[in-house]
């Protein structure tokens with residue numbers, strides 16, 4: 001635990017710092033939400049920003065907005081012609097999210113959809129160049145089934161928490177719904193001949209997927 005905290009602090013001390021918009025959102029998230037550790041934070045946020053800056057996706061889909069931190073990072077990376085659809089099931093977060101997008105001057109670039117991604121995704125009419133999956137781990141297989149057809153061939157999907165604290169590769173993996181679903185998701189990706197993928201051992205594990213056809 002101590003080693004994890006030291007590691008996290010070292011990483012943040014050697015990553016570009018948050019600007020005032022993200023620092024303020026980070027602080028407000030810790031003051032006003034029950035589970036602030038869900039926020040991606042400075043290093044993952046910078047990684048998402050840089051990845052989007054490399055890929056320059058025009059259309060991004062995010063599953064799991066939380067307070068809007070990662071949506072802001074991705075939109076910033078792919079400016080100026082980017083559109084982000086981000087989906088959040090918890091309607092109590094709506095005010096915080098909209099305030100964050102306004103504070104970042106990104107209202108014209110990000111559409112917030114309040115509702116369950118499993119119900120909303122079929123009604124989103126766009127094809128996406130980049131999809132970030134960061135919702136409820138128990139629904140990861142459903143997100144994959146619903147989101148992959150919306151990714152353009154050659155486009156990328158990134159899914160967070162695919163190592164699930166190491167539970168997915170434990171010699172006797174715990175038999176709970178979260179772990180089972182993340183294991184199913186990883187297996188579905190690895191066995192899908194229509195994608196290329198790499199599991200990146202960053203933080204809690206990131207699955208980077210490229211749709212081949």
Ligand SMILES: C[S@@+](CC[C@H](N)C(=O)[O-])C[C@H]1O[C@@H](n2cnc3c(N)ncnc32)[C@H](O)[C@@H]1O
Pocket residue numbers: 038039040041063064065066067068069070071087088089090115116117118134135136139
């Ligand atoms: C880990 S947090 C997302 C963190 C955010 N992407 C960030 O980096 O700051 C997961 C979020 O997904 C939301 N969520 C869970 N299940 C969902 C679903 N089926 N559809 C949409 N959002 C969902 C939760 O309410 C929570 O806010």
